[in-house]
Structure formats: structure tokens, C-alpha cells
Amino acid sequence: MMELNNRVAIITGGSRGIGKSIAFSLAEKGVKVVINYNSSEAQAKKVVDDLNERGFEAMAIQANVANLEDAKSLVERTVEQFGRLDIIVNNAGITRDRTFKKLKEEDWHEVINVNLNSVYNTCTASLPHLTDSDNARIINISSIIGQSGGFGQTNYSAAKAGMIGFTKSFALELARTNITVNAICPGFIETDMLGEVPEEIKEQIKAKIPKKRFGTPEEIAKAVVYLCQDGEYITGQQINVNGGLYM
Template identity: 80%
Template structure:
């Protein structure tokens, strides 16, 4: 139980990759805050399942694209658990459009949820992370932030921004024994991928050297490794993409 008494916030933790991360951390002893925006039923189901298995978890609603709500999320965490050691910035949305059809709202909504939220959580959490003896910040970016994607200028810009943010913050916080890293998933079997037409999914799969999509648990393993064993790893991109981008 290597993360016993550690407290983690997982944004977008009610489903998919976030849910898998929450379970992986809890099973190693961490107390987990499941942040959600609109998926209240799913978030509470995750907490109920974790509690039934003997783990400590709390569901907290907050739109992490909004600074004051994010600040309240961190305050609720401290109020309930008394400390904060791990931030996993997983919340994300897509509004895929070709650029000529991309509206201003499509741009700002994706940038705010995927990128501004990372500033919001780190800003609100930093005073508490500095009190931890070995804190972690892990940002869930994407292969799209590295390689680009058709009809995804907004999403690609946000995910690439997370990578640059990670590198700079890692340099600043290294002296405080806080590591900051990015995990970059490829195409993962989640609700987001399920919305892609089958013929398009087959075309994508054909481009992946491993010839399959990844699983949420495989992303969670990378996050867990950084939390448990990543003391000398900071400012890095951990690619979990089946060889799609090397």
C-alpha cells in the first residue's frame, strides 16, 4: 500500500480514464477525490464502489474551467481529508470541427476545460502540495497534442499547451520535491472514442503498430508508476499510444 494516507484529486474522475486512475490510486492506499462537472450519478457510483471495497473516496462537483469552483474543490478536499499530495488533471472535452467551421465558443470551451483548468487546479493546490513531502502533478494530455489531428485545432492546441505547461512548472517546482509530468494517451477505449464511426475507427487502428486501441487501465498504470516510483522523473511526456507516435 505504497500511497497510504496520500490524498489525490482526479479531475473528470467519474468515467473512463479518470475512473481507472481513481481506482488504481485507491487500491494503493490513497484517499481519492472524484471531481465531476455534470456526471453526478457516475461520480457517486464510483465513490460507492470504492467505499464498498474498503477505500476512502469523496465526490466533489466543480467545473474546473472556472477558477472559483476549482478553488472550492481544493478547499473541500482539505476540509475533508486534511491534506493534498497528488493532482491528476484529467478533465477534458472535444468539440471537433474543421477550422473553417470552428466557432469562437468551440475554441474557448475546449481551451478552458482542457488547458485553463490545469492552471486553475495547480494554482489552487500549490500551497497544499508544498506542505507534502513528495507531491505529484500529473497532466493527462494526448497524442493529438503531439502529432495534431484533423478537425482538432482547438483540442490539439489545448493538449500541446498542457505539455509546455508541464515542462515549465516542473523546472520551477523541482527544488520543492514536487514532480510534474504529462501522460499522453493514444486512442483509448472510452466513451469519447465510442462516438467515432466504426469505419473511421478501423482506419485509425490500422495506423497503430500494436493494431489495437489502448485501455483506460493502461493509462492508469502509467499514472500510478509516476505516483509511486517517479521521484526522479519530472518534466516528461509518458507516451502510452501503442507506437502511434514515437
């Protein structure tokens, strides 16, 4: 078991939903958390205020992690503040759902940049500092859609599948080091993203889930904590938290 107290984690897209739950769950284990956001400043600061009020150490840093220089700045400011970096949770993600015939070039590139290229950017920026840690973790929040595909989601599916391939290859390269690399693949989780789906469609989705309900952000966060705390011999894996929808 890795002692998490006083470890330092960056959670990209950490101002709401899954990212917010991950931040709280890690903080409760004593991790100092950096809430990365791009445009949700008020939400990010609210998360930090809530964490600080509970006695946890946290800060918010604005950075568009789809941009390499922003990702480097995010990591540098984190290390300047806390003196180390042990955990990267690549959670930043957007959707631009359209059938391929209606998909615009900017829809493709924006989703690939935010969901996939950001993983390259944060890993490039953080690797020297993670190497200095005695037990580091890279956790990529992929999706069931990266495994099974999704109608009207060629861009999102490609990005999330790319995260899985990246995870496996990077895990092989780092297997002899102190760094593990894993992906978590959530199913349909009760977040703002799911909230945009019409109720009729949500009921159709729920009917296909063996557990007959949607997951919660807290259930994804539990998987992150498990990998951070007990996952020393787990690397290159896809951890499916999907209620049995994809096996």
C-alpha cells in the first residue's frame, strides 16, 4: 500500500463531475490536490474553497492542457507550490457529438486535442517530476465509448480509444520504473454530460445496463484511489466501472 498522505496530485478537468469527486476522494487520503480548469474558474475556486474549509490542501490552476506550453506551466506551478508531483489524473474531456456526415473539422480536432493530445502534453511535462517520486501514478480517464464505440461519437470514441492505446504502450515503457500507468473506463455516469441526454434516451440506456442504474462520480473516484493506494503491481490496465454494460 502506498502512503498517500502529503502526496501531490494534478486532476485535469477537476472543477466538476468526476474530476471534482476524484479531488475530494484523494484529499480525504491526505493528498494535496491541484484542480486544473480551462474556463470554469468559479467552479474550480468553489471546489478549492470547499476542500480548504475541510482542512485539505488544494489550489486551482487555469491551463488549457490541449496546449503543451499550458500543460508545462501547470506542472511547473504545481511543483513550485508543493515541491513535488506524484499523481497525474488525466480527466479533461469534452464532447462534440454529431454523425460523421455532419461532423465539422473543428469538431474533430477540438475533441482530439482536449481528450487525447492533452494526455501527451501532461505526461511530457510531468514525467521528470514523476520519476523523482518514489511511487508515482498516471491515471487516464477514458470511457466505455473508447471500447465499444458510440453512435455520433467518432471523434470522442477515437480520442478515448487512443487514451487506452497510449496507456498500454506508456505502461510498457515505464514498467521498470516507479511509475504505473492505467486507464479507467467509466460507463454512463451521473454527470453534467449525461444530463444533456434526453430522458427517453437515458431510460433506453439504463435498460441495457445489467445493474439497471447509472454510476456515480464517487464510484469512479474510488477506482482512482484504489490504483493510487494499492495499485503498485497494476499497470497497463483498463479498469471498467460500467455496471456490466461492457465486459
